Amino acid sequence: MTTKYTKDHEWVRIEGDVAVVGISTFAAEQLGDVVYVELPAIGKQVKQGGDMAVVESAKAASDVYAPVSGEIIAVNDALNGNPEKVNEGAEGDGWFCKIRIANAGEADALMDASAYADFAKA
Amino acid sequence: MGEASLKKLPLDALWRASAKKFGDFAGYDMPLEFGGQVGGLIPEHNWTRTNAGLFDVSHMGPCFFALPKGHGLEGDEAHKAVSAIIEELVPGDIQGLKPGQVRYTTLLNADGGCLDDLMIARPAEPGAAGDLYIVVNAGTKEQDFALIAQNAGARANLVRADDRCLLALQGPAAEAVARAVIADELGAMTFMQVKRFDAFGRLTITRSGYTGEDGYEILVRAEQATALAEALLAHGDVKPIGLGARDSLRLEAGLCLYGHELDETISPIEADLAWIIQKRRRGLGDFPGGARILKELAEGPVRKRVGIRPLDRAPARDGVEIQVDGRKIGVVTSGGFSPILNAPVSMGYVETAFATPGTKVDLIVRGTPRAGEIVPLPFVPHRYKKG
Known part of the structure; x- marks a missing residue:
C-alpha cells in the first residue's frame, strides 16, 4: 500500500479498488491554518485532475483536484467540525474522501514519496 | 510582476x-x-x-505637507492656512484640529467617490505650525502625492517621507x-x-x-x-x-481596506463613514462631490457597508454575491475567518433596505447559497485609549 502524490499536492493511497485522498503535509503547511473544507457529495463522479473539494485557509480558498477518476463513496465528516485536523495530520486523520477507482492504473503515473519530496522542494 | x-x-x-x-x-x-x-x-x-x-x-505613504518657508504665519493662523488647502480634497474638518490631533478622512473625486483613505495630523509642536503630517495607502500613494502636490501648487509643499x-x-x-x-x-x-x-x-x-x-x-x-x-x-x-x-x-475591527470597502465609486456615506465629516464641513458642503454627499446625508445612500456573518463555517470572501429571495442585493468586499469569534466574517455592500442588523441573506459561495446575517460592525470591540 503506497502513497502517491500529484503535482497539485494531493496524495492518494490505493486500498484495493478504493483510493483514499487528501492534501499533502507540504500543502497543508503552505496553506497555514485550515478553517473550512468543502467536501464533495457522496455519489459524485470525479475525473482525474478535475475539481473535487475546496480547502479554505485563514487567508484564501484553494481548489483540490481528484488524483484519480471515479465515484466519491465516503467523505471525512470529522473535517466539518474540526478542519484543523488537516494541519494536524494531512496524510492521516486529515484525509478528505474515498473514491471508487474507475480506471485502474491511473495512479501509476503519479509521483512516489521521494519524487514528490524533490518536486515540493524545487 | x-x-x-x-x-x-x-x-x-x-x-x-x-x-x-x-x-x-x-x-x-x-x-x-x-x-x-x-x-x-x-x-x-x-x-x-x-x-x-x-x-x-513602511510600504505606506507618510509625507509632510507644509506652507512654504518664510510664510510668516504663526500658530492657528498657519495651521488654518495649510489646512484650507488640503480641505479642497477631503471632507474632514482639518482646520479644526487641535495641536497634536489626528483625523481619519478620505480623498474625494468630483463625484464624491473615495480616491483613498488617509490620516491627517496637526503636529503638537508650536514650531511646526503650518505643517501637516499625512499618511496615505501604499497602493495609491503615487497618485495621492501627485494630486495633493498639484492641487497645492506653490501654496504648499509636499515632502515625501516614505x-x-x-x-x-x-x-x-x-x-x-x-x-x-x-x-x-x-x-x-x-x-x-x-x-x-x-x-x-x-x-x-x-x-x-x-x-x-x-x-x-x-x-x-x-x-x-x-x-x-x-x-x-x-x-x-x-x-x-x-x-x-x-x-x-x-x-x-470592521475597518475599511482601500480597493475593497472603498473605491472611486463609493462615497464616505455609503461606507458608513458619515462621522468623518464634521459639522463645519457639512454646513459648507465645500468638498469634491459635496452635492452627492449632502444628499446622501439627508436622504440616505442607495447602498451601505455592513458586517455579515455567514451562519455555517464557509468563509464568504471578496466578490461573493449577496442575495435575498434569489435577487442580488449586494456583494462581499472582504471576507475571511475571525480567530476571536472562531467563525467566518465578511464585510460588504447591500442595498440600504437590507442593511439593518438581523436581516437574513444568502451568500453565493461557489454557486451554492449559504445562509448569512447582517450584523453590526465591528465584529470585535475596539479597545482604543480614548481621552
Missing part, C-alpha cells in the same frame, strides 16, 4: 531572519507570516489581541512596551494624537492603528529603524506580525 522588480522594505534583512512567507503587496516584498512558536496567521492574530504585535508598514520606516506597535501591551523602550510620556497620549520624540533619532508617533487595539504608529528614519525594531522585539511581550494577520485584525 517578477520578484526582482519588487521593492524591498528598509528592514528587509531583519524580517528575512524570522519571516516564513513573503508576498507582493502594492509592489513591495512584504512579510506575510512569521515562523516560530507564535508564527502563522491565527497565532499572530491572537498574539496581537492579547500582547503586542510589531508590524512593518524613505523612512513606519512601524506599528499594536495590542494591549503596546503602551507598557512603548513607555519602557521609547519614552514614558507615550502613556499620556490618547487615541488619535500625534507627538514627536527625541529617541532613536527623531520619531513621529501617532496613537492609532489598523487592528482595533490600542497602539502606536511610529515614523522612524531608516538608519535608526533596525535599532528601534530590535529594541521593541527584545521585549517579551512583542512578536513580529505579518500582513496576513494585519488583514484579519482590521476585518474583525
Whole structure:
C-alpha cells in the first residue's frame, strides 16, 4: 500500500479498488491554518485532475483536484467540525474522501514519496 | 510582476531572519507570516489581541505637507492656512484640529467617490505650525502625492517621507512596551494624537492603528529603524506580525481596506463613514462631490457597508454575491475567518433596505447559497485609549 502524490499536492493511497485522498503535509503547511473544507457529495463522479473539494485557509480558498477518476463513496465528516485536523495530520486523520477507482492504473503515473519530496522542494 | 522588480522594505534583512512567507503587496516584498512558536496567521492574530504585535508598514505613504518657508504665519493662523488647502480634497474638518490631533478622512473625486483613505495630523509642536503630517495607502500613494502636490501648487509643499520606516506597535501591551523602550510620556497620549520624540533619532508617533487595539504608529528614519525594531522585539511581550494577520485584525475591527470597502465609486456615506465629516464641513458642503454627499446625508445612500456573518463555517470572501429571495442585493468586499469569534466574517455592500442588523441573506459561495446575517460592525470591540 503506497502513497502517491500529484503535482497539485494531493496524495492518494490505493486500498484495493478504493483510493483514499487528501492534501499533502507540504500543502497543508503552505496553506497555514485550515478553517473550512468543502467536501464533495457522496455519489459524485470525479475525473482525474478535475475539481473535487475546496480547502479554505485563514487567508484564501484553494481548489483540490481528484488524483484519480471515479465515484466519491465516503467523505471525512470529522473535517466539518474540526478542519484543523488537516494541519494536524494531512496524510492521516486529515484525509478528505474515498473514491471508487474507475480506471485502474491511473495512479501509476503519479509521483512516489521521494519524487514528490524533490518536486515540493524545487 | 517578477520578484526582482519588487521593492524591498528598509528592514528587509531583519524580517528575512524570522519571516516564513513573503508576498507582493502594492509592489513591495512584504512579510506575510512569521515562523516560530507564535508564527502563522491565527497565532499572530491572537498574539496581537492579547500582547503586542510589531508590524512593518513602511510600504505606506507618510509625507509632510507644509506652507512654504518664510510664510510668516504663526500658530492657528498657519495651521488654518495649510489646512484650507488640503480641505479642497477631503471632507474632514482639518482646520479644526487641535495641536497634536489626528483625523481619519478620505480623498474625494468630483463625484464624491473615495480616491483613498488617509490620516491627517496637526503636529503638537508650536514650531511646526503650518505643517501637516499625512499618511496615505501604499497602493495609491503615487497618485495621492501627485494630486495633493498639484492641487497645492506653490501654496504648499509636499515632502515625501516614505524613505523612512513606519512601524506599528499594536495590542494591549503596546503602551507598557512603548513607555519602557521609547519614552514614558507615550502613556499620556490618547487615541488619535500625534507627538514627536527625541529617541532613536527623531520619531513621529501617532496613537492609532489598523487592528482595533490600542497602539502606536511610529515614523522612524531608516538608519535608526533596525535599532528601534530590535529594541521593541527584545521585549517579551512583542512578536513580529505579518500582513496576513494585519488583514484579519482590521476585518474583525470592521475597518475599511482601500480597493475593497472603498473605491472611486463609493462615497464616505455609503461606507458608513458619515462621522468623518464634521459639522463645519457639512454646513459648507465645500468638498469634491459635496452635492452627492449632502444628499446622501439627508436622504440616505442607495447602498451601505455592513458586517455579515455567514451562519455555517464557509468563509464568504471578496466578490461573493449577496442575495435575498434569489435577487442580488449586494456583494462581499472582504471576507475571511475571525480567530476571536472562531467563525467566518465578511464585510460588504447591500442595498440600504437590507442593511439593518438581523436581516437574513444568502451568500453565493461557489454557486451554492449559504445562509448569512447582517450584523453590526465591528465584529470585535475596539479597545482604543480614548481621552
